[in-house]
Amino acid sequence: GAVAEAAVAAVQKVFQDANKDNVLTEIPDWCTCKLTMEPFRDPVQTPAGFTYERAALFEHFRKLGNFDPVTRSKIEPSQCVSNLALRAATQAYLDSHGWAWAECASFVDHSTPSR
Helix, strand or coil: HHHHHHHHHHHHHHHHHCCCCHCCCCCHHHHCCCCCCCCCCCCCCCCCCEEEEEEHHHHHHHHCEEEECCCCCCCCHCCEECCHHHHHHHHHHHCCCCHHHHHHCCCCCCCCCCC
């Protein structure tokens, strides 16, 4: 009857709420590199304030020269600083959204020794 239907609806809502972080969506722009379009592994920030994946930015320097890909201003690799807060936030997002790991199978957390 009505009581059983209400109980089923309540249980379904519990499962929907518990699964909300695993619903497939897009990985947010804030945790992806503008050069690789992949989640950050080792983000570095340029003096202009833009953050890129370290390997991608240094490859850009090697191939195209020492300038910021967005602002085109001249920079030296030594001026780039690790963006540890963004790295941690990206890792936390991926940890809480299980589906995202399948989207970025190449993501490796280099801060944790492999077992």
